[in-house]
Amino acid sequence: MSGQDEHATESTHLSEERSQSVKLDPRRAVELLGVTLVGILGALMIGFVALDWLRHYPSLGTLPTTAFEQFLIAGMWADYVLGTNVFQHPFMWRSIATGVLVGIVGPLVGTYLVHRQMALIGETLAHTAFAGVAIGLLVIGLTGFGGSLMFVALLVSVVGALAVQWLTERTSTFGDVPIAIMLTGSFAVGTLLISWGRGHVPVTIDIEDFLFGSMAVVTADGARMMAILSVAVVAIVAVTYKQLLFITFDEQAARVAQLNVSGYNTLLVVMTAVVVVGAMQVLGVILVAGMLVIPVAAASQVARSFRETLYLSILIGQISVLGGFAFAIGSSLPSGGSIIVVAIAFYLVAVAASLLAGRSAAISMH
């Protein structure tokens, strides 16, 4: 009995030490600080998008308009100090806001996708969204429908997501064949529709911007949609973090534990579609999967736990977006490629770090 007591005391000491070491761990503190800063940045960007929206409603008074103008005046000062011609323009802020939000929700959803070995589903859904853009252009051109192009793209992408989910459930795994069929198929439809549409409706949008990403392509509608969807995605992941983790880690055991695996899979795929449509605006169809995959791959090299993977992915994603924007603005190059190149630089650093730590052999990313 006394032996047991001794053991119990010892284990209490151990757990106390452990909890203290968790509290005092500087690495964890830095990560939490970083994630908090990213959160604040995200909230600011959502605030900007909200002002941009509310200023069109005069019934709300002059406050939104005034605040919005003050924001742009601050941007002018920033331009003056930095010698740039960026921050005084609302359209640049819309792009930056969309990019910042993509830098949060992309890696957030991507963490689950990568570890479910579904990395390419993001690419597929981007191509579906491209078909959605084509359909949207036609619908708007032919019917004069006044809705947002990105909203049509979102709808088509979500339908595509459900179709991929339906196909993969019937081929028993997330095999890559249905994904490849969906990817090429929807892109084929998109190119056909756009070519056909050119002869019938005036196409005012540069398709290249959608393929390769551009800071000029983000509309007020697009930014607003991204803000709303980002809040929704973060909220959903916060609520279903545990279930998504369990399913990602051990799907069969999660099934046995009576989790609605099929439901959560559908949720994850639909969230992916949502993120992809947002990300497509700044990254372009072809590069969009990078934001879902590369920050997560980098984080997984060095992270010590799943939660840390999630935090580091978001941090790396966010720094990639901001760094990519800075590079794109500085050198007048497309934002999509810049962001992905910065992210890949992080990935290479992470690989080097984990090689130095001598544990890369234990990690094999798909």
Added chain:
Amino acid sequence: MRNEFEPGAFTHGSVQEPTCPKRTIRSGRTKHTHLRERGEFTVSSIVDVQNVTFSYGEKLALDDVSLTVDEGDFLGLIGPNGSGKTTLLHIMLGLIGPDRGSVELFGQPVEQFDQGERIGYVSQKATSRGGTMPVTVRECVRMGRFAHVGHSRLSDEDRQIAEDALETVDIADLADQRINQLSGGQRQRAYIARAIASEADLLALDEPTVGVDAESRDAFYRLLDSLNESGITIILIEHDIGVVTDRANRIACINTELYHHGDTESFVESEALSEAYGATGTVVHHHH
């Protein structure tokens, strides 16, 4: 608790029953009588499989299999490769539905079963994802509490239960390690700890010691014994028949059909083994 183990102690007072392939034999065990009442159900057996048939396309995997697992049983499920063991386990757990026949889990039809927290499952494939994903042992074990809390946060009590489970399987010192940095034996302990943390009444294990060294394997099976002693029902798929006959108190031997279902003594005396394995050839003998 772990020290109470005696090798080969599978005599849990089973009632001797005749060997009778392809027919349900109910165990007479009454040692663990703390059957819980859930709702309107009074549970009589943990798993009740009745006349289950299943085929993959044209290939018959299970033919009219019936068996029951009672509370406190340690059932060894054996059979040659491709004999339908894993399929049968998956059907028992509701992972796949049978073509014909019915399954009850804890007295509930398996399709309506909703007490997922009562089952701990360690699949054959459980280790593959753990090989790539950055998940710590503690995160893995806490998953055992997920079915209990739903979308709410884990409480301090849930965390404590997970820590206790880590202590039970002796890997508390590895709690912050990534699963993929563990040896095979340690990894399996982590999965068992997850099942313990879920406070499962039934532990289902599908060849849990593949790729685990002999010493860790023995320790692992001693752990299973002590869990079984504490009243947890165990279903174990194992290719090593020696391990099963040493530890399980009941054996189900299948090769598409059920060749034996009953207590271990009658299995050892019966011809079921050679009948079941005869069709496909070899029996691997291990010496421990």
